[in-house]
Amino acid sequence: MAEAAPILETRDLTIRFGGHAAVDGVSCAFARGTLTAIVGPNGAGKTTYFNLISGQLRASAGAVLLKGEAITGLGAPARARRGLGRAFQLTNLFPNLSVLENVRLAVQARAGIGLDFLTMAARRGDLAERAVAHLARVKLADRAEAPAAALPHGDQRKLEVAILLALEPEIFMFDEPTAGMSVDEVPVILDLIEAIKAEGDKTILLVEHKMDVVRRLADRVIVLHNGALVADGAPAEVVASPIVQEAYLGLRAAS
């Protein structure tokens, strides 16, 4: 994967809460068009690592580079506008707005017309149509008029993904996209991620606990443990490495 400059890179990325380093000197480069799964036990710092990349948290030390340019000093909105799209682990919607409006706000953000205060939003039917198209991809178009809060949990997760699609980012960051979904809902999301991957030029970061999902989707797996990057490689070799066995399962040399 060394043929091109990485689209995204973290260098010695660190954040400390009090004395505790939740993410501890993580250096990692992500190539365009790849899907990297980030695994590790609970509390390993995966979501924190995501927050540092997408700008919800500011790093104590180290750098985040997007297409070779340092974005460490930028806030979350600026990073989102530069193509870092993020879906959240805990569903994070606009609860009293309609499903359509939730996605339409993302389409509108992508279109960059948020500061237009003299056009009727309703006259931009093109935005609404794009929003409906994204909803259709997650099979939610029929619920477009419902308030987001009225959806069942699984549908809210789908809506979360539709919002991410609507941002049309260059880098998709999924934080456990299937968590809390019932078994029959999971394939919709996984097929979708595969379809994004198949487009070829989209870069995907995926925090995931389910190993079958990781095996199915990932080109590469990195393992975080106690905030540090402890393994990096193809799924098969990472899974086999003893350090991962210990980190992930808490297994000791004894096993």
Add this chain to the structure above:
Amino acid sequence: MSAELLRRNASDWGAYALLPLIALATLPAMSFSTWLTLTVAGFAMGMMLFLMAAGLTLIFGLMQVFTFAHGAFITLGAYLAVSVLGALAGWSNADSWALNLAALAAALLAALMASGAAGYVFERVIIRRVYGAPLRQILITVGGLIIAEQLVVAVWGANPLPLPKPAAFRGSFILAGAAIETYRLIAVALGLVVYAALHLLLNRTRVGLLVRAGVENLEMVEALGYRIRRLFIGVFVTGTALAGLGGVMWALYQELVTRSIGSEMTILIFIILIIGGLGSIGGCFTAAILVGLVTNYVGFLAPKLALGSTIVLMMAVLLWRPRGLFPVGAE
């Protein structure tokens, strides 16, 4: 607070240094005797403000309730002082320290009880339903303030009422060439007593331990087996009772009670809470004195700017420390 003390790092001394720095900085602008008079006056005003603000800082800190109705309890205390001292005019005007003091004590006690009782009703009827909903808290307490002010006017009338101090506290004496009003010393004494009592209560008793723990993590306090709602009621009643107490003291200081006495003080109290940091009694105490001093110094040097100066002070503190001088609790 002991826990705070241990945690305190060097930068906190900057916050403490503010008081003496401001006091000393004004000295060259006036004669020493004027400065001393103003400083005592500033302390006295600060203590009265502290009485009114102390409860609110705990209500904010512990219950996360954003009440704009605190001024109503100050108003209630002030009007009760009019009624009680009016009824006890014989004692209040008598040429006897003991009788004067008894009249004052009666007014304070009445205000303490009535404001506390009103606070109890207010918590049970109004606040209880809006825990955890900040916007509704703001709206509902503004509504409560409107109703309370109107009720006070319905009972005592709309016109300002005179409130002479008890005879013994009217005069002043000379100390180091400065005129010191007797009443201000009473106010300082009462303020110190209340501060000491609150300090002991918070740091030496289990109830205080619970309050301090609750400011940080309510849920965990409940999971340890404590019924937090009772604590809430207790803190709310204490806070409103103290507001009533402060109302009496402030009304006597002004010697005039108006219907807007509470809402006028509310603004100063908010300024104190913002400067001191929510939930900290020590911060509230320091900020109250700071505001008292600044008001008096500026009131002497440029009378028109007195209240404005405290607002400017607040803005400056916020730019320096967005969470106030002595913030408590994790953000």
Add this chain to the structure above:
Amino acid sequence: MSDGAALLELAGVHTHIGRYHILHGVDLAVRRGRLTMLLGRNGAGKTTTLRTIMGLWRPSAGEISFDGAAIGALATPDIARLGIAYVPESMGIFAQLTVRENLLLATGPQGFDEARLEEVLALFPALRQKWHSAAGSLSGGQKQMLAISRAIIEPRRLLIVDEPTKGLAPAVIQQLIDAFLRLKSTETTILLVEQNFHMARSVGDDVAVMDDGRIVHAGAMADLAADEALQQHLLGLSLASHQ
């Protein structure tokens, strides 16, 4: 030790958080005098189960009984007063209070029982040195020790701990394992949520595995520990066999 009978029992417990339906009928029995491990991947509903037991969230359906009495409708403080101690995932340490004050809050009105305090401090000697320090200044491991000490500073009938090893160094985890092994030798019944399977295997007597808001397996820890296929099936986190 009265072995066998359940001290805590959940039957068909459903919990909604806002509009989210998190628990879909949890059946769980925690047997007297034993350490029950509650396992499952992220988002399976483990923490919600513990919080529902503690009354921090209300069950929307189902029964929760403690020592034969229904507790599903009780308020959190009243549940705690039955002799149930809870250590949340966040540990619930009061950062601005001292170590002593944190512990004192968990004692009865008479204050510390000196003998009991000595026992607890013997378990976690690091706390003795930090006795008068603000708890916020402790390391992550020390905070976890403080949280567990606080839960056991008085004799409790049931101890509920949510992921004590989260984010801790291996040495500290070993110390916690030792502490739980020592606690097991007392009368205390323990319900422990864990993702660290090594920890779970070291201390657990019984095990329950959750997924999608339900208990999908319950039995003896020894059986699960011996059966790697079952582990893989239930926990989905056994990496070893996927090569």
Add this chain to the structure above:
Amino acid sequence: MSGAAPGPLDRLLSGDRPGTRLLNLLLLLLLASLLLAPFLFPGTRSLAVAARICIFIVLAASYDVMLGYTGIASFAHTMFFGMGAYGVAIALAKLSAGWGAVLLGAAAGVALAVAVAVLIGLLSLRVRAVFFSMITLAVASFALILATQLRDLTGGEDGLTFSVPDVLQPSFRLLAEPVLGVRLDGRIVTYYLIFAAALALFLLMLRIVNSPFGRVLQAIRENEFRAEALGYRTVVYRTLAGALAAAMAALAGALMALLLRYNGPDVTLSFSVMVDILLMVVIGGMGTLYGPALGAVVLVMAEYYLQPAMAALSGSLAGWPLLPALFDPDRWLLWLGLLFVLVVYFFPAGIVGKLRERAG
């Protein structure tokens, strides 16, 4: 659905129809009454009530942009109202009674209001949301102090009395003959100026809250964190919303000055005006814009017509303890306060929310 071109009415209302038949009827009635007020309700007092309603519709609606749409509880809104009023008042009192002075004063008031709103907005970047409401209260009282202290400029407590351009003078006659029995004097011209301006400003605000920008405001109210993650710099939006609302309030203030030919701290800056606005928005229905308009009608009418009713009631209760005092006409705010608290408890979406809920 989304592709169809909106009709002229929808374009005027920015696609935001009131929503229910009863509400449509109420609003049409209101519009018609205000449009024909000089002819339907002749008399100086009635015309003053109608003009006040127009002004307070703008003021309450502009506050709703902050409170209802963006979820920001500010107590500095009367300050902006006052800035517009003082701008016009000072210009007319110090310069000349011409339209140039009116425009200059209004523009200065709006500019000052926008500048201060931006400063407050930027300060809110640094402080907790809790502090924000308290700070706005302090800033508003600072403005009140300034207005009373800068006596040379503002007339202090007494305020400023001034002359307005000729066509707005009561002595001015538009036509020699009365129309429908009403003499078209300067008062009527003033009224229609206010009516037209208020209608235009209201429609403009309706457009703003239904624009892409307005949708972002609602997103911020619902979930500021997520709005940021979508790429919206929420501080910019909050600040702009504050500035727009401040500008609208200042324009309402300018109209108020023209109506009264007087301005003083009690009329446009006092906390009781702030309380009025709050009552209008909450009772009418936050986040609906039509709600605050209805709320303004309710409050202004109550102020003018509830009081005589209460005076009669109070008189008939003479002899009872306390009751006459409770129903004293000056206590009307007591009853509105109670109504306010009940609305916040039981109908948090106000009159309009309740009507829409019943219909939907």
